[in-house]
Amino acid sequence: MIVADRTVLILLAAGRSERFGALDKLEQDFLGQPLAFHVVTALEAVPFRDRIVVQNGTNLDFAARGYRVIHNEQPEIGMSNSVKLGVAAAQADGADAVLIALADMPRVTATHVYRLLDAASGPDAVVASSDGVKPCPPAIFGANRFETLLALEGDEGARAMVAGGKHVIAPEHELLDIDRPEDLERLRALR
Numbered sequence: 001m002i003v004a005d006r007t008v009l010i011l012l013a014a015g016r017s018e019r020f021g022a023l024d025k026l027e028q029d030f031l032g033q034p035l036a037f038h039v040v041t042a043l044e045a046v047p048f049r050d051r052i053v054v055q056n057g058t059n060l061d062f063a064a065r066g067y068r069v070i071h072n073e074q075p076e077i078g079m080s081n082s083v084k085l086g087v088a089a090a091q092a093d094g095a096d097a098v099l100i101a102l103a104d105m106p107r108v109t110a111t112h113v114y115r116l117l118d119a120a121s122g123p124d125a126v127v128a129s130s131d132g133v134k135p136c137p138p139a140i141f142g143a144n145r146f147e148t149l150l151a152l153e154g155d156e157g158a159r160a161m162v163a164g165g166k167h168v169i170a171p172e173h174e175l176l177d178i179d180r181p182e183d184l185e186r187l188r189a190l191r
Helices: 036-042 079-092 110-119 143-150 159-164 181-190
Strands: 007-013 050-055 068-071 097-102 126-130 135-142 166-169
Touching: 007 036, 007 079, 050 079, 068 079, 079 097, 079 143, 097 110, 097 143, 110 126, 110 135, 110 166, 126 159, 135 143, 135 159, 143 159
Parallel strands: 007 050, 007 097, 050 068, 126 166
Antiparallel strands: 097 135, 126 135
16 A cells, blocks of 8 residues: 555646547536646545646646746646646655656545555555546555656657556546546536
């Protein structure tokens, strides 16, 4: 088990949202608050060592919610650049692990994150979420994986590492990723 107070949360909020259209999907209303703040609220009681958000192009004030803000000035490089920025900051902070989560996954729960932490063991850990079919974020990476994460390129992020890691099953609706307007409508229909 990796403990939360030795783990840095890295919330990725710097995607270009090309499939969503001209609107900032993270600012879209869902149940009276911005979409991105649902995962922020869900994880606020988890005692992470630090909370980092890597963002670009959103007007949301993550700092007011306790996050250290890192701006990704080159989101066109892909998700890997956001991952590298967050992991470099976590590594400098002396973290034993990072939990990488996406700001556009509003149904992630603290219970699921604790299950990921419980399944992780040691500095070589790679533990990802899964709906039982395919692995996805949120995912935990032990400190021995930081150098590999820092060497990522493009928009694939850590998919290959995640595919080969341990997977913790969660209900599909908890892992819903909002990429298109239809995804947001599907989310609103679930309530």
